Amino acid sequence: MGMMALATPDLDQETRLSPAAVTPWQTVVWDDPVNLMSYVVRVFRDYFGYTKEHATRLMLSVHNDGQAVVAEGAREQMELHAASMHDYGLWATVRPAEG
Amino acid sequence: MSESTSFSLGALEVTGLIDLVAQLRDVLESPSTADPALARLTPNAYPDDAEAAREFRRLTEGDITARRLKDAEVMASSLAAIAPGGDPDPSLELPLQLDAAQVGSWMRTLAAMRLVIATRLGIDADTAYDAKDPAYGIYEWLAYRLESLIEATDLDS
Numbered sequence: 001m002g003m004m005a006l007a008t009p010d011l012d013q014e015t016r017l018s019p020a021a022v023t024p025w026q027t028v029v030w031d032d033p034v035n036l037m038s039y040v041v042r043v044f045r046d047y048f049g050y051t052k053e054h055a056t057r058l059m060l061s062v063h064n065d066g067q068a069v070v071a072e073g074a075r076e077q078m079e080l081h082a083a084s085m086h087d088y089g090l091w092a093t094v095r096p097a098e099g
Numbered sequence: 100m101s102e103s104t105s106f107s108l109g110a111l112e113v114t115g116l117i118d119l120v121a122q123l124r125d126v127l128e129s130p131s132t133a134d135p136a137l138a139r140l141t142p143n144a145y146p147d148d149a150e151a152a153r154e155f156r157r158l159t160e161g162d163i164t165a166r167r168l169k170d171a172e173v174m175a176s177s178l179a180a181i182a183p184g185g186d187p188d189p190s191l192e193l194p195l196q197l198d199a200a201q202v203g204s205w206m207r208t209l210a211a212m213r214l215v216i217a218t219r220l221g222i223d224a225d226t227a228y229d230a231k232d233p234a235y236g237i238y239e240w241l242a243y244r245l246e247s248l249i250e251a252t253d254l255d256s
């Protein structure tokens with residue numbers, strides 16, 4: 001039992017066989033002229049649990065680049081995140097990850 | 100780490116906020132789907148895919164609005180509890196204590212109020228707005244209140 005758990009051959013096989021089934025999607029937050037920078041940082045910390053540093057970096061990306069990817073993963077999860085961002089008054093969209 | 104935050108509001112701020120929360124609830128409960136403020140409160144998650152955008156809106160718009168109304172109710176309740184009666188002395192300071200959940204509701208409601216006012220004023224990236232409009236003063240004051248609340252509840256302090 002112990003040896004099988006360490007080798008994890010099943011996990012590797014599953015990953016090789018189905019990369020297309022797990023096309024990653026992204027939740028993107030867009031800059032807007034209303035929301036305070038401090039508020040956006042607080043939202044990223046409260047909702048995603050990001051550290052102050054990470055949340056601040058993300059907020060600055062939104063502010064300077066106009067947008068930032070705040071999460072990546074399954075489409076349903078990204079839609080959930082986008083709706084939650086809307087709860088906070090941020091503008092978020094969902095799109096397939098590039099590449 | 101304390102679970103509750105204490106701060107105080109001026110009497111006129113309290114009556115002002117009570118009025119603004121009521122106005123926000125009117126906007127949220129309005130049957131008009133053409134209100135641009137409502138559009139800003141439930142923005143388009145799929146700007147490049149009309150079908151997905153429709154589906155996302157269909158599935159989430161009602162819930163987002165319901166949660167906003169719940170947040171507004173939390174804020175309205177905490178304000179009602181300290182609301183000064185009659186004609187309050189403007190210098191009166193009213194102490195308030197909020198737990199973590201209430202702080203969340205307050206922040207989201209203050210943010211929503213600012214979004215609605217911004218829509219009314221026409222504040223967006225490309226157009227000029229009238230900074231002399233009295234609503235703009237309220238918009239700035241709400242920013243100050245939201246900022247203060249964020250600082251008062253800073254997770255690192």
